[in-house]
Amino acid sequence: MRIIRTAYEMQQTVLALRAQGRRIGLVPTMGFLHAGHLSLIRLARERSDVIILSLFVNPTQFGPREDLAKYPRDFDRDAALCHAAGVDILFAPEGADLYAPDASVWVVEEKLAAGLCGAARPGHFRGVCTVVVKLFNLCLPQIAVFGEKDAQQLRVIRRLVRDLNFPVEIIPGPIIREPDGLALSSRNVFLSAEERRQALVLRRALDEAERLFRAGARDAEALRSALRLIIGQVPAAKVDYIAVVDDDTLAPVQTLDQPALVALAVYIGQTRLIDNTVLKP
Numbered sequence: 001m002r003i004i005r006t007a008y009e010m011q012q013t014v015l016a017l018r019a020q021g022r023r024i025g026l027v028p029t030m031g032f033l034h035a036g037h038l039s040l041i042r043l044a045r046e047r048s049d050v051i052i053l054s055l056f057v058n059p060t061q062f063g064p065r066e067d068l069a070k071y072p073r074d075f076d077r078d079a080a081l082c083h084a085a086g087v088d089i090l091f092a093p094e095g096a097d098l099y100a101p102d103a104s105v106w107v108v109e110e111k112l113a114a115g116l117c118g119a120a121r122p123g124h125f126r127g128v129c130t131v132v133v134k135l136f137n138l139c140l141p142q143i144a145v146f147g148e149k150d151a152q153q154l155r156v157i158r159r160l161v162r163d164l165n166f167p168v169e170i171i172p173g174p175i176i177r178e179p180d181g182l183a184l185s186s187r188n189v190f191l192s193a194e195e196r197r198q199a200l201v202l203r204r205a206l207d208e209a210e211r212l213f214r215a216g217a218r219d220a221e222a223l224r225s226a227l228r229l230i231i232g233q234v235p236a237a238k239v240d241y242i243a244v245v246d247d248d249t250l251a252p253v254q255t256l257d258q259p260a261l262v263a264l265a266v267y268i269g270q271t272r273l274i275d276n277t278v279l280k281p
Ligand code: AMP
Pocket: 028, 029, 030, 031, 036, 037, 039, 040, 145, 146, 147, 148, 149, 150, 173, 174, 175, 176, 177, 183, 184, 185, 186
């Protein structure tokens, strides 16, 4: 496995690989890898012959009061996991290499990014879209894999690729969970043992949404109230949002007669966790 630290070397390397006709698969991450990331590597492996995993804690997608400084990092462990998983190139650039101090061009998606995490975290998707475009230009992948765990991000990236004509196929990866249902996340490391237990309320709420839906519930507001009640019973939990939105447009829905995304963002103590499920009639 090769480790590349600069944007220039990454682009030169991939230009040579593309000239040899190689098919490049990109897995963008912020590191502190877990089994969710490893599942994305496997999906990339099935569809490409060179896998690039990018590891970059992108400062522009964090708000001023968010956890950029304390975001978990362990480069040596990540490199060992990548090596074992068959990653060909680990691209771990420095922030200063990726962003000029006077950078003035940004990529903004104006519809899908407006609600949910976009509303809760102003500027977040501007940072995400901009760094993803940079990674596409530096890694020149034919395919890129993104997890369903970040449901809004996946939809925003698909729209970005469509509207800016990127020759990149976006492959979604299913949410990987702990045996007890907690969605894997690098931020789970922040949870105390007690918070870790209380964090199961996200999965419990989504299970209840699925159960109610299967039992015939179709009123979105009633569904949100039921989820709010469940989450409200957990002392460490504070709801950031409970959204029931159209699976394509991410616009709020009143009736669940089209595929709907149920998305949660919940603080457990100081740690903000997200999870989601799609309800299909
Ligand atoms: P992150 O390192 O958290 O920015 O995530 C990098 C990629 O891994 C994103 O495409 C995420 O959606 C995906 N991802 C994170 N957690 C999971 C999970 N539990 N299951 C599947 N994919 C995940």
